[in-house]
Amino acid sequence: MKVALLSESPADETALRVLVTAVLRQPPQFVAPGFRARGWPNVAQLMPAVLRHLHFNTDADALVVVVDADDSVVHTEPHEAPGYFHPHCRMCQLRAVYRQTTKRLPPAHGRERVLRMIGVAVPAIEAWYLCGRDDQVTEAAWTAGREQGALPYTRANLKHRVYGTDRPSLPHEIDCALREVQRHRRDTRRLEHDFPGFAALAADLRASGARQNVT
Amino acid sequence: MPLPPLAARRHGLGVIASIAFQNFKALRNTQVALAPFNLVIGPNGSGKTSLIESLQRLRTLSSLPLTDADGRAQLGGAPEITFSFVPPFDGIVVRLGCTSETVCDTLRVEPAGAAAWPALRRELGTIRAYVLDHEAMAGASRRDEGDELGPDGGNLAAVLVRLRERAPESFTALVAEMLRITPEFQSLELVEHADGRAEFALRLAENGDVPAAELSQGMLYLIGVLALAFDPDPPAIVCIEEVDRGIHPRMLREIRDALYRLSYPKAFGSDRRPVQIVTTSHSPYFIDLFREHPEEIIISQKHGRAAHFERLADRKDLPELLREGSLGDMWFSGILGGVPEER
Numbered sequence: 001m002k003v004a005l006l007s008e009s010p011a012d013e014t015a016l017r018v019l020v021t022a023v024l025r026q027p028p029q030f031v032a033p034g035f036r037a038r039g040w041p042n043v044a045q046l047m048p049a050v051l052r053h054l055h056f057n058t059d060a061d062a063l064v065v066v067v068d069a070d071d072s073v074v075h076t077e078p079h080e081a082p083g084y085f086h087p088h089c090r091m092c093q094l095r096a097v098y099r100q101t102t103k104r105l106p107p108a109h110g111r112e113r114v115l116r117m118i119g120v121a122v123p124a125i126e127a128w129y130l131c132g133r134d135d136q137v138t139e140a141a142w143t144a145g146r147e148q149g150a151l152p153y154t155r156a157n158l159k160h161r162v163y164g165t166d167r168p169s170l171p172h173e174i175d176c177a178l179r180e181v182q183r184h185r186r187d188t189r190r191l192e193h194d195f196p197g198f199a200a201l202a203a204d205l206r207a208s209g210a211r212q213n214v215t
Numbered sequence: 216m217p218l219p220p221l222a223a224r225r226h227g228l229g230v231i232a233s234i235a236f237q238n239f240k241a242l243r244n245t246q247v248a249l250a251p252f253n254l255v256i257g258p259n260g261s262g263k264t265s266l267i268e269s270l271q272r273l274r275t276l277s278s279l280p281l282t283d284a285d286g287r288a289q290l291g292g293a294p295e296i297t298f299s300f301v302p303p304f305d306g307i308v309v310r311l312g313c314t315s316e317t318v319c320d321t322l323r324v325e326p327a328g329a330a331a332w333p334a335l336r337r338e339l340g341t342i343r344a345y346v347l348d349h350e351a352m353a354g355a356s357r358r359d360e361g362d363e364l365g366p367d368g369g370n371l372a373a374v375l376v377r378l379r380e381r382a383p384e385s386f387t388a389l390v391a392e393m394l395r396i397t398p399e400f401q402s403l404e405l406v407e408h409a410d411g412r413a414e415f416a417l418r419l420a421e422n423g424d425v426p427a428a429e430l431s432q433g434m435l436y437l438i439g440v441l442a443l444a445f446d447p448d449p450p451a452i453v454c455i456e457e458v459d460r461g462i463h464p465r466m467l468r469e470i471r472d473a474l475y476r477l478s479y480p481k482a483f484g485s486d487r488r489p490v491q492i493v494t495t496s497h498s499p500y501f502i503d504l505f506r507e508h509p510e511e512i513i514i515s516q517k518h519g520r521a522a523h524f525e526r527l528a529d530r531k532d533l534p535e536l537l538r539e540g541s542l543g544d545m546w547f548s549g550i551l552g553g554v555p556e557e558r
Contacts, residue, residue, distance in 0.1 A: 038541045165482040169472045
């Protein structure tokens, strides 16, 4: 399978390569260089162009998009209901962008469309990095904290805990990201359990893998 | 006029706490608190360069002996620049007096005879300001002029030679960092000529040397910034104009990190003393990199012929703005101000 990544930084991309490989249980072929966006809402703005480019100009099978939730509404079970769309949920927004962009594209390069695989890190990808290291860092803890008006941690806290500084160099950020995702390299179930925003990405990846096997 | 201290100063980082301007070029009546790292953004002619110029004048005048004239108060309305400092120099105020917008020739230290002035003066004497010039940087330079990078970077080759001699570990680290950022190269080659000149070239990973004169502007600027970042004995304050110039947007993070290496050495595993940085940029992509630290951004606002400084972090609606989009886009749109006036 040929996979393109749209992420916010080279460190995110490095970690995502490991996580995508872990879910698929075999390394896909990654489109290089990866596509880069300048945070939210730039990811959503850029996604239609990236999808069209991949669809018409490459033989990529899928686009993996991962964004930080920041302070946005967290994607929950009710959002999965058919036809439901929450305007402040980034998962709902990115899925809608994908639907809008791909619904009128003609087949190209022997496939109907480039598949979408979307993950939302709540509240930031550093929370995923801490999974398995700190039991208090989970999507549920963040959501509960928001509801109670007392956040269990901030994005800045998470970054400091992962990098040991609030101003990590890029190589240090990449080293830390790689070190942390190694825990999930053989088994992503814990990460999927604690972070439904990652589980959604994993489900997309497995569905695409199954589709590849059928075709 | 007492100036507001910046929280970061309490940690003893940097040298200058704030600068107040009266009738100095476009800076008619404004003040700015300085952090350990300061990115100044704004339209052309809004006082960014004047801010850096004021620091250069402070360096020049502080290096001269104090005279009787230096003790005299300024005439009303004459340009004046007032500096206050972080601990242990927080009891000292320095005023530069100017006879015109271009001539500042007096320096007054308050209180007169302050015991800490000689130590502060030594710090101020190390202030350096750079407007890097790729053509100058690409040329050969005399190897005995390589103790510190010149204002245009024109002695870059000599600086690299000297760094290799006096601090080989720093030189090795600089080269390693450069090769990490630009993997198309495999080494930095220094050439020392018998007549005392030095030159440098980069060796391609696929073999073949690229002499400095044939390197891209961005590559030369990158090496210049790294030469500053890996200086084992850097100045107390470094000012760099247009630090993003010639650099690909995806590489700007590396430039920011190199400057952070100076301002926050502990974050990079170094026990070297921190360097206070004042830099300017017109790149929304570079500004984006300060989303996590908006307190480091100073916006120069221009109204007619007058300009003033504002700290981005002082905006009460900043958290909401950061939810809506990138800092660079916000700046370009005009929401943050700091854009050219239109008729």
